Amino acid sequence: MAGKKGDWMPEKGIINTKQFVWLLFIMISAFATMQLPGMLIMQAGRDAWLSILGAWLLDVMLALVYAYMGIRFPGENLVQYSITILGKYLGRLVGILFPLFFLLVCTIVLRGSAQLVNIVFLPRTPLNVILVTSYLVSALIARKGLEAIARMTELLGPLYLLSIITLSFLVLPAFHMSRLLPQFDNGVTPFLTGAPLILTNFGVCIIMAMYIPLCNRPENGFLAKFSAVSMGALVVCLVTALSVGIFGIEDAQYMSSPGIQLAKMINFSNYIERVEMIWLLFLVGSTIVASSSLIWAFGQGIAQITGLKTYKPLIYPGALISLALGILSFPSSLQHTNFYHYTFPIVAAFVEVGLELLLFAVALILHKRGTA
């Protein structure tokens, strides 16, 4: 019965464009709706939702680079083409930064969601139990491969989008336009500094470069990314604008998760109320699936750098490292928030923009191209 699956599941073309979109959407929105709106409001005040639009524009431009590189090096993901471009040793050195970055993002995402669950859901349960179970489930999903992850996102993505839209409708009665006004109260500085902050979060979808070679139509990479980022931006925009319009900037900026607070505000004709748990379930589900694809990307990247045949044995060790980092690095939620706010954007900007543009420039100068 050998090769039974092999007959049906070729390694290439295992995800289609639709799944590509949902993979990226879950990635962006799960990461960016959790804690980000609060930070963003702190940074950009009432202009927060506008700076998301700015970041969206920047990110779409960045996506052009990634999509182009995907086409220029057909069948290769960003780890592989950094080796192709920069050579065996330097290329590996640069290439390993990408999987490590994915692991870092995974650490931040899951730690964030576990904290949220701990605070809102299960205050007496130790945080570590929640973290361990989240990691276990996302590693289980990651072990099943990208195909399974893609299908999960295909189920969860629309539900998540729908949940946010429903949420927005339900809290609309509490929304006051006047709290969102006036725009550009403090000039354009908040807008300009807010945009990079959110760009670094949207930028996590550089993971698209890991998906492109596995997509059945790699040339649609840009289109997929464009629609995913647009939907993601819409979602984050909704959450941010509603938070400001409901809580005012003074309160909203210090909320650890404005989305949850929004869900707590739901009181629809005094009947549908106290349903934030349900929304949180969607959010946490999305983060777990998103982090499973991050762990997958880590395993895949490391396997390619070290030249392994399969990435699967690396999934659990990878999740364990991430878990160890998550537990050991942050003594409290405050440290996590600070790291996320001040340190992460710098790292992210370096990896997402700096490294990729470097690769892009070197590829152009040295006229490197993919062979396949």
Next chain:
Amino acid sequence: MRPFRFGKMKKASEPELIQPRVAEVETELENPKLSSSLADNQTTMQTIFTNCPDFMYRELKIGQERVPVLLLYMNGLTDEQTVNGDILKSLVNIKSSNIIVSGSNTIEIIKNIFLEIGNITEITTIGEVEEAVLTGSVVLLLEGTSKALKIGTKGFDGRIVSEPATEGVVRGPREGFTESLQKNTAMLRRKIKTPNLKLEKFVLGRVTKTEVNIAYLDGTVNSKVVDEVKKRLSLIDVDSVLESAYIEEMIEDEPFSVFPQIDHSEKPDKIAAAIVQGQVAIFTDGTPFVLIVPTMMTQFLQSSEDYYDRSIYATSIRLVRFVFLTLALLLPALYIAITTFHRGLLPTSLLISITAAREGAPFPTVIEVLTMEVTFEALREAGLRLPKPVGQAVSIVGGLVIGEAAVQASMVSPVTVIIVALTGIASFGIPSYSFALAIRILRFGMIALASTLGLYGVLLGVLVMSAHLVSLRSFGVPYMAPFAPFNLKDMKDSLIRLPWWAMGDRPRLIAKNNNNRQRQKFFLKPVPPDDNEK
């Protein structure tokens, strides 16, 4: 022994390593040829069938040369009338005919000229003779030749065609398959009248020699699936196959999954519909249950009656079934999670009544729910196995004792009884019994998760379950299709059922390239007569 299926670990390029069992090779090794001496053959057969009083042999001499002929058959498996009336009479008639029966072509002459029977094949080995006798044929042995004739006289009084007990319908055909394979395939043939309906025969089980037929519609079916089915069937090497479940467990993709990956039915109309849309049916002799591959999860939530009711009603009942599914899986878990972890989700007045109802309850909610669930499962099992009249008594006693007395004695809170009863009803709402079994088992897992981590635990459980579901495949078709991978065209017959005139395509994943059901380019949508045409 069948190779243990960790095969998926191996590379795709190695399938040749395991050779499908080729029937001829083995028979030659094990089965000696028939001897040309009738006496030798007779002794051999007698040794084989020692202590088999139902094994009959009848010697007679035919033709003018008085050539000795031996008829072998099993009493009771053959149609007595055919043996006595047709075969014996024809053989005796040889005497009066003027064709000389002698020499090497005797057997040909008997076969071609004298026997008034349709189904005759020539066989040459002892094994074949043995099999033929055991499957109810009459074997004719002739002196001086090493060939024998297998005369199909299968006559076995089986159950008559009756309404299937497991799949009742209000509207739709009421016939169900029986235990006889011939009858079953005949019922199928009656529905699909095209030579494209192919039936291929396998004999499985060293001891039981069960006949297994696969049926598919050539030109519609995905030939890869047929090849895969044949390959997997040919790898089966066990002593017995007594029910289709034996086969099911040996050819499914993920042996340790709780979910059934192969659907089965005892309704000819359902099997015919499956074959027409490009699936392969596996008939097993001795059981009315016919397997359908490949299977997607939605099939377990569909009943054949969905296609006979009006599409709007069918769609809404399917939606209700999805709700049932969720309830059957999650309701007790949600009850525990919400009342013991997240009271906030309850409306205030409901919370107060639940609190009041639990006042003074001796056991924790989890224990209460678990006990009640187990009791309920036991009641159901008892009701199922006991003779029908007693079964009803059991359910009455169970309902009275558990539902009423336990609450009266304040051993169980009434809300728990309501929840368990609702769950039970919901699990009856799932049309497929085997799928409901999977849900019943998972329900307990969900209860455990809910009682440790609340809704978060339930979420984890659902995530793991759906990760498992989306990675399942049944003969190459994703189990969760058309939801994941999403396919809009196939959605027409999943959560919803479009009217027949709108179902122009067969499911893409099953019928691959041969998916055009209607030959017209236009829809068959009925249009009221146009007034302007007059």
Next chain:
Amino acid sequence: MTVLMMFTALAIGLAEGLPLKKKGQRRELVVMTTLLAMTILLAVGHYLALPSPLVLLERWLEPVGKAIFK
């Protein structure tokens, strides 16, 4: 925590490593063991009150971040 983490690493090592060894995929085994060793290193480092890599990263980059973001 440290002990628990080492135990988990060991368990994963056994569960994933044994089949790899059986199949003779040595390279995979080495990489996997390295990753697990890194976890154990992290755990031991934490036990000895050494800062984790993320904390080091934070010490480096936080001033930069604070200069840019509020």
Next chain:
Amino acid sequence: MRKLVLIMVCLSIALLLTGCWDYKEVDRLATVMAIGVDRVPGSEIILLTVQIASTQGNGSNKQTGGQRGDGGPAYTVMNSEGKSLSEAIRNLGAQSTRRILISHCKLIVIGEGLAKTGIGEIVDDLKRDRQFRRTDRILTTDKTAKEILEKDIALEQVPARGLDLIMQNFETAGPVLPVNCNDFFVRLNEDPHVSSTPFAQLQDIDKEVTRQLEKAVGRPLDSEGKPKTLTIAKTAIFKDQRMVGVLNEEDTRAHRWLMDSPKGSSITLTYTPKAQPNEEKGEIQLDIIDGKTTIMPQISENGITMNIDMRAKVSLHETGSADVNVRDAQKIEQIQQQAEEAMKRQLEHTIDTAQKELKSDYVGFSENLHNSFPVDWKQVKDQWDNIFPTVNYHVSCEVEILNTSIISNPTLRSEPEE
């Protein structure tokens, strides 16, 4: 496969060993329906009153249904004290056999003492605690919160629910602007730092009515021990975390017109026909079906002017003894005009109170100024408290009678008007 089994075993062992931390049976919980906060005068101690829904005699033993068997109250009131709200809640644990569950609380009552000395610290507690919700309604009282929460409310088993229902009704119609925690906090945070809550009072309405009746019939009526009635008809104004004053019924109505919309409110006016300006013809009541208030700031050399424009579409609800022929277009015009004047007077009075008496901008001037002139606002922002009393305003009202309820003219006709 073996791996999966291994992991599952690990997981189940882990789960079994650790147990369930947050698991709590529902009958081990005390569901708080409302909380009240008071302050011991002159000290930091906070007195907490919680109203807990009681389930005794409410449950499965009740076979008959409907009426509660033993007649015990459906709620229990508990008190505790502490230096802060959260400490007081913790201290409740010392006397409660059940864990306190606040997430169903819908109402927070603030006693007058606390409101006047400052509510800053309890606001932080309310925002931080995960169980409180920003949709909880907030209420101030002239008595102590304890008295309010111990008060039965007619027709409701649990008084907190009754109070909540009253506030819910205000949401669609009524003179008082209902305020939930979120609005309250946000207004306190945002620039003029002025917010408002409904104001509850315990009044001896019954005693008063009985006294009047006794006077009328000339004999004593049986009126012993009728309890006081709880009414919510006024508005408390908070500025910088302190209650600075209470608006009376009329101002409360105008306050709602300005901050929310006139919709659902009503106008009562004393109708005087044009022909006989000195002769009052009685009360007319108009229900406002639809309406809108806009405040447009205008900046000129002589300072800031607020143009308040109010439009209301009304239904003639009661003409009382005012014998008006409402089918006469002229009469309708007159009524409209007088209603406009009445509204205008009301609004002006309220704004005057805000500017002169309470010196707090609860009429939404700064908000509109900020939105329309963000640049100019920045200049006046810091001295707004000084500027606000001097801001000019101009009120214009427009009333349009849409219908006259289900009859047109009054059917009881007295002498003709003109």
